[in-house]
Amino acid sequence: MGQLxxxxxxxxxxxxxxxxxxxxxNYASNEYFMPVMGxxxxxxxxxxxxxxxxxxxxxxxxxxxxxxxxxxxDFSQRSAIFLRxxxxxxxxxxxxxxxxRAKAVIEAMESIETDYxxxxxxxxxxxxxxxxxxxxxxxxxxxxxEELKQVKGDVFGRIYEYFLTQFADLKAxxxxxxxxxxxxxxxxxxxxxxxxxxxxxxxCGSGGMFVQSAHFVEDRQGNPHSxxxxxxxxxxxxxxxxxxxxxxxxxxxxxxxxxxxYEDPHELLGxxxxxxxNPPFNVDEVDEEKVxxxxxxxxxxxxxxxxxxxxxxxYLWITYFYSxxxxxxxxxxxxxxxxxxxxxxxAKVREKLIGTGDVEMMVAIRSNFFYTRTVPCELWFFNRAKxxxxxxxxxxxxxxxxxxxxxxxxxxxxxxxxxxxxAIVWLYRGQEDKFLNLVRDYLxxxxxxxxxxxxxxxxxxxxxxxxxxxxxxxxxxISQTLKGEASPMPEFEESLTxxxxxxxxxxxxxxxxxxxxxxxxxxxxxxxxxxxxxxNNLNDAxxxxxxxxxxxxxxxxxxxxxxxxxCRVMDWCEKEQSAKDSxxxxxxxxxxERKAADLARQDAVEQLKLVRYFxxxxxxxxxxxxxxxxxxxxxxxxxxDRAELGLNxxxxxxxxxxxxxxxxxxxxxDFEETLRDIHIELEGLNAEAMDLAAAxxxxxxxxxx
Numbered sequence: 001m002g003q004l005x006x007x008x009x010x011x012x013x014x015x016x017x018x019x020x021x022x023x024x025x026n027y028a029s030n031e032y033f034m035p036v037m038g039x040x041x042x043x044x045x046x047x048x049x050x051x052x053x054x055x056x057x058x059x060x061x062x063x064x065x066x067x068x069x070x071x072x073x074d075f076s077q078r079s080a081i082f083l084r085x086x087x088x089x090x091x092x093x094x095x096x097x098x099x100x101r102a103k104a105v106i107e108a109m110e111s112i113e114t115d116y117x118x119x120x121x122x123x124x125x126x127x128x129x130x131x132x133x134x135x136x137x138x139x140x141x142x143x144x145x146e147e148l149k150q151v152k153g154d155v156f157g158r159i160y161e162y163f164l165t166q167f168a169d170l171k172a173x174x175x176x177x178x179x180x181x182x183x184x185x186x187x188x189x190x191x192x193x194x195x196x197x198x199x200x201x202x203x204c205g206s207g208g209m210f211v212q213s214a215h216f217v218e219d220r221q222g223n224p225h226s227x228x229x230x231x232x233x234x235x236x237x238x239x240x241x242x243x244x245x246x247x248x249x250x251x252x253x254x255x256x257x258x259x260x261x262y263e264d265p266h267e268l269l270g271x272x273x274x275x276x277x278n279p280p281f282n283v284d285e286v287d288e289e290k291v292x293x294x295x296x297x298x299x300x301x302x303x304x305x306x307x308x309x310x311x312x313x314x315y316l317w318i319t320y321f322y323s324x325x326x327x328x329x330x331x332x333x334x335x336x337x338x339x340x341x342x343x344x345x346x347a348k349v350r351e352k353l354i355g356t357g358d359v360e361m362m363v364a365i366r367s368n369f370f371y372t373r374t375v376p377c378e379l380w381f382f383n384r385a386k387x388x389x390x391x392x393x394x395x396x397x398x399x400x401x402x403x404x405x406x407x408x409x410x411x412x413x414x415x416x417x418x419x420x421x422x423a424i425v426w427l428y429r430g431q432e433d434k435f436l437n438l439v440r441d442y443l444x445x446x447x448x449x450x451x452x453x454x455x456x457x458x459x460x461x462x463x464x465x466x467x468x469x470x471x472x473x474x475x476x477x478i479s480q481t482l483k484g485e486a487s488p489m490p491e492f493e494e495s496l497t498x499x500x501x502x503x504x505x506x507x508x509x510x511x512x513x514x515x516x517x518x519x520x521x522x523x524x525x526x527x528x529x530x531x532x533x534x535x536n537n538l539n540d541a542x543x544x545x546x547x548x549x550x551x552x553x554x555x556x557x558x559x560x561x562x563x564x565x566x567c568r569v570m571d572w573c574e575k576e577q578s579a580k581d582s583x584x585x586x587x588x589x590x591x592x593e594r595k596a597a598d599l600a601r602q603d604a605v606e607q608l609k610l611v612r613y614f615x616x617x618x619x620x621x622x623x624x625x626x627x628x629x630x631x632x633x634x635x636x637x638x639x640x641d642r643a644e645l646g647l648n649x650x651x652x653x654x655x656x657x658x659x660x661x662x663x664x665x666x667x668x669x670d671f672e673e674t675l676r677d678i679h680i681e682l683e684g685l686n687a688e689a690m691d692l693a694a695a696x697x698x699x700x701x702x703x704x705x
Contacts, residue, residue, distance in 0.1 A: 018036040033237070034127055038127070039143050041244045042109075043143050045087075045247070048250075056075065072116070077250070079215075081250055083111075093144050097137060118243060122243050184377075184379065185209055187422070191332055195217060195222060197273030198268065199228065200231070200275050201231045201232070201275070203279040205242065205278065207242035207245040207255070210227075210242075231254070232263075261313065273326055277321060279334075280313070284310070284313065287309065288310055295323075296323040298319060300349060322353065328385040332381045334378075337364070357391040359382060360381045361381040364398045365377050366399075394639075395640075396639075397421070397425075401635070401661055420617065423438050427630035436628055439542070442614050442621075443545060443614075445614040451510070453604065457503050457506075460559060460601050460603070463601075464601070467566050468569075472489075474582055488568050495565050510548065538622065546615070546619075566594070634662060635662065637658060
């Protein structure tokens with residue numbers, strides 16, 4: 001089960017537990033939200049606590065033979081939260097029915113608030129007193145899935161968003177806010193590279209921008225506490241959740257309740273080093289009278305309708321974000337795709353914004369990236385310290401064709417797709433060394449995948465041979481009585497022999513020494529001689545590893561074919577030759593070996609696919625940027641000057657400039673996998689249709705129809 005499937009399973013289980021609470025309590029649907037989220041907070045906090053506890057203890061200083069006690073700072077330095085014994089989830093779960101669980105949960109919350117003053121009064125406490133002791137015990141146990149210890153990333157944010165969606169369906173919460181996908185937040189953070197100073201999110205939601213920025217700093221061995229997090233959010237419940245989310249990650253921030261259109265309680269005009277945000281899209285009815293004199297409106301008001309309302313709030317957000325920046329500040333935010341080419345007054349505001357020379361980059365994102373909405377969007381980036389040669393240019397990056405389909409409704413970037421997009425940004429900024437290191441890393445991982453797959457491939461050939469052997473006695477016994485009927489066994493055996501031979505050829509293709517050894521910091525076009533006696537450059541290395549990648553793809557097909565043919569033999573024996581009636585056939589043993597062969601096949605195929613996968617990443621980069629330097633790429637990226645922007649009504653829509661990407665043949669197209677995807681999608685649509693029909697029937701019933 002993949003990462004996302006783990007989270008989805010947890011979400012459904014948690015929601016089921018929450019629904020039980022609603023059914024067995026006096027709470028209405030809009031009242032039991034916080035007590036449930038409070039317990040999720042405790043559970044996730046405990047997971048993070050356990051993840052670093054042993055390492056912290058092992059490194060604690062000793063004095064006089066005694067080890068210093070654990071304290072808050074030990075955990076904050078590792079992006080986790082310190083929990084006293086009474087706040088640890090296992091302690092709460094283990095409480096018997098004779099104990100007052102509500103009192104224990106309240107004491108757990110109070111102990112955390114004592115150590116984390118920014119949470120004072122924010123954690124749910126009194127809400128638990130209304131719960132039946134036995135029901136609370138059931139809920140604690142239900143919210144203790146083992147999977148929560150395994151998943152990584154902003155799980156709390158995902159679960160938070162899932163609950164917002166469910167509660168919105170019950171009309172229990174404002175559904176105008178939605179969680180920003182981690183893929184997009186991570187891309188924004190890695191482009192901005194926040195490393196110190198004030199980071200402002202004027203629409204902070206559950207605090208995901210802060211968490212991902214801290215991860216960025218940690219990944220570079222920095223101290224996330226070098227960033228000062230400031231947030232604005234209109235919903236007080238969401239602010240509580242954001243504070244809890246930060247605390248779980250060992251972080252603190254100053255989140256203020258405010259309607260950002262009208263209020264600026266942090267007073268950060270011109271003072272923020274970084275601005276990150278995912279504001280509500282296309283909001284209308286913002287009062288012109290309240291904003292017309294706002295000092296944050298550096299480029300004037302956007303369009304105002306006859307009712308003295310701002311027709312669309314997108315350009316209020318865009319202007320505000322820019323106004324908060326210091327003279328070297330950077331901003332990255334999500335925005336509706338409608339905004340980049342909006343006409344009228346918005347176009348004039350956009351022209352002034354482009355005139356500053358501080359619009360650095362636009363990235364187009366396809367639909368289905370959001371967890372609860374299908375809308376496409378764009379990422380905007382401002383940089384008030386752009387390189388001089390880029391001052392009159394904007395980098396247009398169309399990433400709509402770059403995605404992976406995680407479920408029927410959700411797309412995201414794979415880690416490698418995210419890195420490849422960042423590699424383009426590195427080249428644009430003249431950071432060729434980062435690009436080369438990424439290509440080199442892909443080639444290293446290709447070779448590592450080759451070495452790692454030998455054992456699993458050998459294991460599969462042995463397992464499928466055992467499967468064959470269990471059927472051979474029966475097949476040989478009936479060979480004289482077939483009366484001209486062809487047995488599928490010879491084709492199966494021939495295919496297995498071919499697979500074994502191909503595996504041996506595959507092993508001989510592995511270069512020794514590595515074609516990328518000794519390259520140091522060579523560029524893609526440097527000359528020289530490698531230890532293998534060939535051109536010493538990464539382009540050559542990519543080419544030399546191509547036979548390995550192609551052979552690994554062929555082995556995947558051959559491995560699948562062998563298994564299918566083996567299953568065909570098994571079906572033929574049992575269904576057409578009455579094998580189950582023969583003492584030369586053991587259905588139990590044959591089935592056991594078939595299952596073992598299938599598991600071994602899946603492992604081998606997964607390992608083999610990695611060889612081609614990592615090589616393809618290197619090919620993707622070097623085909624588009626063969627000299628290891630930035631260049632415009634049709635359908636992907638273009639550096640657009642101000643003159644061209646002016647000719648296009650100052651549009652900032654990437655697709656308008658980069659053109660259409662050349663059609664690519666998908667050599668890895670899997671017809672059967674596509675059919676499976678279609679089947680899954682059909683099942684999902686059928687389930688939704690049944691739910692809709694049930695809801696309509698219930699509505700008719702309530703109306704007395």
